[in-house]
Amino acid sequence: GAVVSQHPSWVICKSGTSVKIECRSLDFQATTMFWYRQFPKQSLMLMATSNEGSKATYEQGVEKDKFLINHASLTLSTLTVTSAHPEDSSFYICSGGSGAYEQYFGPGTRLTVT
Amino acid sequence: QKEVEQDPGPLSVPEGAIVSLNCTYSNSAFQYFMWYRQYSRKGPELLMYTYSSGNKEDGRFTAQVDKSSKYISLFIRDSQPSDSATYLCAPGLDDKIIFGKGTRLHILP
Numbered sequence: 720g721a722v723v724s725q726h727p728s729w730v731i732c733k734s735g736t737s738v739k740i741e742c743r744s745l746d747f748q749a750t751t752m753f754w755y756r757q758f759p760k761q762s763l764m765l766m767a768t769s770n771e772g773s774k775a776t777y778e779q780g781v782e783k784d785k786f787l788i789n790h791a792s793l794t795l796s797t798l799t800v801t802s803a804h805p806e807d808s809s810f811y812i813c814s815g816g817s818g819a820y821e822q823y824f825g826p827g828t829r830l831t832v833t
Numbered sequence: 834q835k836e837v838e839q840d841p842g843p844l845s846v847p848e849g850a851i852v853s854l855n856c857t858y859s860n861s862a863f864q865y866f867m868w869y870r871q872y873s874r875k876g877p878e879l880l881m882y883t884y885s886s887g888n889k890e891d892g893r894f895t896a897q898v899d900k901s902s903k904y905i906s907l908f909i910r911d912s913q914p915s916d917s918a919t920y921l922c923a924p925g926l927d928d929k930i931i932f933g934k935g936t937r938l939h940i941l942p
Contacts, residue, residue, distance in 0.1 A: 723876070725876075751928075760841065760934065761934060762837070762921070762932040762933055762934040762935065763877065763921070763932040764932075765929065765930075768928070810874070812876050812877075814876070818928055819925050819927070819928045819929050819930045820865050820867070820882065820925055820930070822930075823879075824869075824876035824877045824878065825876050826875050826876045827874065827875060827876050829874065
């Protein structure tokens with residue numbers, strides 16, 4: 720149980736375009752979903768926390784107008800990277816659960832912006 | 834001082850050896866302590882969590898927390914090649930986890 724999926728697993732896009740990443744909890748309802756970004760050989764950095772039906776809470780330094788998060792249901796959250804640039808290339812990981820101490824991670828999405 | 838520090842490794846040990854992975858943290862307010870395992874290009878997988886100082890054992894894994902020293906350890910007994918991964922320590926406070934950069938572990942067959 721407690722499986723989280725992400726789609727796509729890898730995406731390449733051109734600079735200036737927008738990319739949407741989906742995060743789904745397959746066998747449980749995630750009241751809270753987290754979005755992380757991980758650069759090579761770096762730690763996971765929390766970008767934002769979202770609760771179903773509410774606006775996401777963004778961490779300091781994360782541009783909420785650039786990284787749009789929608790948590791429309793208890794099983795689906797989306798992250799849209801708007802006007803992506805090469806510096807946005809990273810590994811984006813979502814997790815879902817009932818709280819930070821009980822969260823299940825997705826397999827991640829590798830974004831490459833050319 | 835960084836909030837969570839881990840030796841990045843890589844740490845290479847022969848199969849069957851006992852592995853010791855360590856982590857220090859700076860915020861004495863952290864309430865719970867987790868260890869995650871992350872295989873290359875995959876999401877983290879929770880291995881252990883504990884709320885207090887002392888030891889917690891689960892199979893071949895033992896997590897040890899010393900709040901007075903702000904020191905966290907993970908021990909792996911009878912290490913297997915499948916244990917080769919990056920291990921992330923992650924102390925947490927309220928609803929937020931702070932991840933270390935992780936220690937890369939290679940178990941040599």
